Each structure stands twice: as structure tokens, then as C-alpha cells.
Amino acid sequence: MDRNPFDGVFIAGAGQTVYEKRSPKKATRLLFEASDAALRSAGLGWHEVDGLALTCFNLPPDNVTTIAEHFGIEARFLFHGVYGGASGIIGMMHAARAIRNGDAEVVLCMAADAYDVASHNETLDRFNGSVQNYMSPHGFGGANGMFALQTRLYMERHGAEREDFGRFCVALRKNAQRNPNALLRSEMTLDDYLNARPIADPLRLYDCVLPCVGGDCVVLVSERVASRLKAPLVAIRSGGELHNYPAGDPYSLTAGWSGFSGRMYERAGLGPEDMDFAQLYDDYPVMCFIQLEGLRIAEPGRAFAFVRDTDITTEGAFPINTGGGQLSAGQAGASGGMIGVYEGVVQLRGEAGERQVDCRRGLVSGYGMIAYGRGLSASAAILERVE
Amino acid sequence: MVTKPLPRIDAVNAPFFAACNEERVLIQRCAAPECRRYVYYPRVCCPVCQSGDLDWVEVSGRGRIKTFTVVHRPHHDGFLSETPYVFAAVEIEEGPLIYGRIDADPARPPAIGDAVVPVFLQHTPEQKLLAFRAEDVR
Numbered sequence: 210m211d212r213n214p215f216d217g218v219f220i221a222g223a224g225q226t227v228y229e230k231r232s233p234k235k236a237t238r239l240l241f242e243a244s245d246a247a248l249r250s251a252g253l254g255w256h257e258v259d260g261l262a263l264t265c266f267n268l269p270p271d272n273v274t275t276i277a278e279h280f281g282i283e284a285r286f287l288f289h290g291v292y293g294g295a296s297g298i299i300g301m302m303h304a305a306r307a308i309r310n311g312d313a314e315v316v317l318c319m320a321a322d323a324y325d326v327a328s329h330n331e332t333l334d335r336f337n338g339s340v341q342n343y344m345s346p347h348g349f350g351g352a353n354g355m356f357a358l359q360t361r362l363y364m365e366r367h368g369a370e371r372e373d374f375g376r377f378c379v380a381l382r383k384n385a386q387r388n389p390n391a392l393l394r395s396e397m398t399l400d401d402y403l404n405a406r407p408i409a410d411p412l413r414l415y416d417c418v419l420p421c422v423g424g425d426c427v428v429l430v431s432e433r434v435a436s437r438l439k440a441p442l443v444a445i446r447s448g449g450e451l452h453n454y455p456a457g458d459p460y461s462l463t464a465g466w467s468g469f470s471g472r473m474y475e476r477a478g479l480g481p482e483d484m485d486f487a488q489l490y491d492d493y494p495v496m497c498f499i500q501l502e503g504l505r506i507a508e509p510g511r512a513f514a515f516v517r518d519t520d521i522t523t524e525g526a527f528p529i530n531t532g533g534g535q536l537s538a539g540q541a542g543a544s545g546g547m548i549g550v551y552e553g554v555v556q557l558r559g560e561a562g563e564r565q566v567d568c569r570r571g572l573v574s575g576y577g578m579i580a581y582g583r584g585l586s587a588s589a590a591i592l593e594r595v596e
Numbered sequence: 597m598v599t600k601p602l603p604r605i606d607a608v609n610a611p612f613f614a615a616c617n618e619e620r621v622l623i624q625r626c627a628a629p630e631c632r633r634y635v636y637y638p639r640v641c642c643p644v645c646q647s648g649d650l651d652w653v654e655v656s657g658r659g660r661i662k663t664f665t666v667v668h669r670p671h672h673d674g675f676l677s678e679t680p681y682v683f684a685a686v687e688i689e690e691g692p693l694i695y696g697r698i699d700a701d702p703a704r705p706p707a708i709g710d711a712v713v714p715v716f717l718q719h720t721p722e723q724k725l726l727a728f729r730a731e732d733v734r
């Protein structure tokens with residue numbers, strides 16, 4: 210029997226900064242604020258922290274080791290994510306394995322960035338060698354251009370229409386209206402979506418995440434530490450990651466989720482029908498469709514039809530991105546890989562206020578490291594409230 | 597004037613970019629007899645069989661549009677004066693995907709599957725870049 214490698218590890222707290230369009234705050238400060246909030250929600254003190262898992266695009270020349278020094282942490286476990294928006298969940302899984310092995314007891318899993326459109330574009334221009342040398346000089350349009358290519362192909366191959374992506378984005382905006390931390394909370398209609406200004410055809414403004422300033426953190430603890438905490442606990446029932454899948458084909462309209470989700474569900478003894486929500490990595494709606502298919506919530510090539518037929522708001526049958534996701538809360542760089550984990554934990558703890566959904570367990574998902582035509586890294590986990 | 601981003605030319609990719617300046621499409625081909633796959637972008641080994649022996653070979657550069665976009669908001673200000681323009685992934689006859697601009701009227705963009713042939717754009721005074729245009733025009 211394939212055991213769950215995360216047994217005996219618990220998520221004991223979650224913290225998030227307010228998401229802002231502009232702020233004088235540096236990424237380092239955002240990492241601190243999100244972590245501090247997560248520790249307080251767990252009822253833990255900084256002196257108990259003995260590990261950090263961190264992802265932040267505009268941190269260099271600093272890294273997780275120099276952040277440990279900056280914060281004054283003697284660390285037994287450090288992880289620095291190099292998987293873009295898949296890093297948050299991957300870091301959390303690495304931390305959980307370390308705790309299970311007895312290498313650490315209290316690990317902060319954090320991500321943050323202080324981004325705007327210009328710094329986002331600058332980062333992406335030199336994101337890695339294949340982008341820098343073989344895409345950027347041709348004026349590829351950044352992430353918007355790259356996912357415009359994926360979106361057009363998805364529409365052509367599966368018969369999805371602009372309205373299908375629009376319905377998804379409009380539902381997320383409704384969710385954001387109940388999230389005080391979300392950046393974009395004004396009413397958005399399907400017409401607003403369809404008539405927004407063109408960015409990279411077929412993508413228009415509301416298909417594209419807004420780079421912003423923010424940070425998220427969850428704190429993982431051992432069973433020993435968890436046993437003396439009063440805070441509600443969340444377990445990681447299963448999880449997975451897969452990179453460069455399928456190798457050599459940027460236009461399969463699938464990604465790593467299709468390769469590992471079967472084993473992920475099997476290890477948890479659960480199926481997609483047991484999930485009460487999904488917190489997807491929503492940099493672009495097309496990637497959410499590909500995730501819904503890879504995570505077996507929808508049939509291959511049919512996620513657009515699933516979204517046509519399913520209310521995905523917090524009042525619906527299958528809520529998706531209950532805080533508005535990155536599409537409406539904003540994409541604070543690397544924090545895009547952690548915002549869904551934060552939201553999932555808050556929902557499972559019953560602390561989501563106006564946007565609370567009825568849930569016992571749900572999916573969180575990450576995606577990133579945009580390279581030659583696609584993001585290379587996919588990750589996901591099943592989180593469950595401990596009764 | 598804002599300068600456009602340039603490829604970083606190094607020992608691995610220099611033959612490709614030198615050939616662009618001569619208006620030739622030079623890509624790699626795996627030398628392993630049981631593989632012989634064409635490889636683009638330039639790499640240190642074959643990504644299919646991991647052979648470290650790659651030859652440089654000239655190809656026609658003809659291919660078909662796999663997917664495309666019309667860029668209205670570029671990621672770099674160096675391209676602002678050229679918007680809107682067509683950017684595409686082209687699957688060349690030998691197999692690999694090559695990204696490049698499509699020399700086409702953005703108001704009448706191509707379609708997925710359209711046949712294209714290579715053209716070379718003067719990117720900077722020192723460097724031409726591979727681009728494409730529809731096969732049956734001009």
C-alpha cells in the first residue's frame with residue numbers, strides 16, 4: 210500500500226498581507242508580515258520556527274538562507290523554490306517530508322513579491338535561457354503572448370469560445386467581492402470581459418492577471434507541536450508534482466497534473482468527486498481549464514463545458530478560487546503559487562467569513578516556470594480539515 | 597529610443613545566429629544513428645536520446661503555423677512602435693517548433709495550419725532574426 214508521505218504533519222496556521230496595486234513595501238517585509246500573521250493564527254511564536262520554505266522572484270541577490278539570517282532564525286530546514294508558481298505547494302511538500310523525517314518541527318512556507326507590470330515584464334524577459342534567447346527577442350508578448358498561443362489552440366481544438374473563459378473570470382470576480390484582501394472587487398459583467406481592450410489576441414485585459422504587491426504563508430508543524438495547539442488543523446492527504454510533462458510537446462494542452470493526479474487520489478483513498486472546492490493556479494483562464502481536466506474534475510477537453518454547466522462561485526455546487534484567485538485578487542509574483550493554499554486552509558478552518566463554503570476537503574494547485582512555450586512545473590495537493 | 601531585447605549569443609547558439617545574418621536556417625540534428633532527430637532551439641545534447649553529438653545542418657525553414665497571437669501590448673517597450681503584430685509558433689517540416697514573427701497584416705491574420713516560409717528581419721544593425729510569411733503571398 211502506497212502510504213501518504215505527509216501523515217503526521219499538519220498545517221496549523223495561514224497568513225496573508227493585503228494585496229495592493231502599489232506599495233513602498235519590499236518583498237522581504239511582505240514575507241515577514243505574511244509569516245507573522247500565519248504564526249499568530251497558529252498560536253505559535255517566532256522562537257519556535259526551525260525551518261523556512263520560500264519563493265520570491267525579486268529577492269535576488271538574497272535567498273532563503275540570507276532571509277533566515279535577516280529574520281534571525283536558526284534553521285534546520287531551508288527550501289528555495291525554483292518552480293515559479295508551482296513552488297508554493299512543492300515547498301510545502303518538501304517541508305512536510307522534512308517534518309515527518311524529524312528534521313524540523315515548525316516550518317514557515319511563504320511566498321511574496323512586490324510587483325507591477327514593468328517589473329513583471331522585466332523578470333519574464335530574462336526568466337530563463339529559452340525565453341531570453343528564443344522568445345523575448347521576437348516580441349513574444351510576455352506571459353500574455355505565451356498563453357494567448359495556448360488559448361487559441363484550446364479554442365480551435367476543443368471548440369471553446371471567448372464566453373467560456375469569460376464566464377470563468379466573471380465568477381471569480383464575484384468571489385473576490387467577498388474577499389477584503391482582493392485587489393479587483395468592482396462588478397464585472399460578461400460584456401465588460403468581452404469588450405475589454407485587446408492585449409494579445411484572443412486574450413483581452415481580464416484574461417490577464419494584474420501584477421501586484423502581496424504575500425502569503427502557511428505554517429506546518431509536527432504531530433508533537435500540533436498536539437498542544439488550540440488552532441484548527443488541516444492535513445495534507447496527498448500531493449504530487451511533475452515537470453516538463455509531456456516532454457518535448459508544449460502544445461499537448463495538458464501538463465503535469467494529468468501525469469500524477471491518478472496516483473495522488475489513490476494515495477489519499479479519495480477521488481475528484483470527494484473534493485469540495487478547487488483553488489487553481491489561475492494566471493490565465495485557459496490554464497484553469499487544463500488544470501480541471503488534469504485533476505480529473507472535468508473530462509479531457511471539456512472543462513469549458515463544465516464551467517458552462519457548473520456554478521463555481523462560493524454559492525455554487527463546486528466553488529473554484531473562492532477568494533477571487535489571482536485573476537481578481539492580483540498576482541503578487543511568486544505568491545501566486547501560495548495564494549490558493551492560503552485560501553484553501555482558511556476555508557477548511559472555517560475562517561473565510563462572507564465567502565465561507567461548506568467544505569471538509571479540497572484541491573490546491575500550482576503551475577509555473579514559463580519556458581519554451583509553456584509552464585514546465587505542475588503541483589497539487591489534497592487538503593482536509595482535521596475533525 | 598528603447599532598444600529591443602537581444603538574444604545572448606554563446607558557444608552553443610552562435611552558429612544559428614550567424615546563419616540568420618546570412619539568411620540561412622541552420623539548426624542542430626542529433627548524430628546518434630538510431631535517432632537523427634532535428635533539434636531547435638540550440639542545445640548541448642539531444643532532448644530525446646540525450647546524445648551529446650549534434651551536427652549543424654541547413655534546413656528550408658518551411659513549416660506550418662501551430663498557433664499564433666496578435667500582440668497589442670508587448671512585454672518590452674522596444675516593440676511598442678510595431679504593434680499590433682503577429683507572433684506565432686511554427687512547426688517546421690523537420691519537426692521542431694520555432695517561435696517568430698509572421699510578416700502579415702494583423703487585421704487579416706493567418707490561420708492555424710497555414711503554410712509559411714522563412715524571412716529574415718533586421719532586428720538590430722548587427723543581428724537579423726528568423727521570421728516567417730505566408731507561403732502563397734508575393
Ligand SMILES: [Zn+2]
Nearest residue numbers: 626631642645
Ligand atoms: Zn537524439
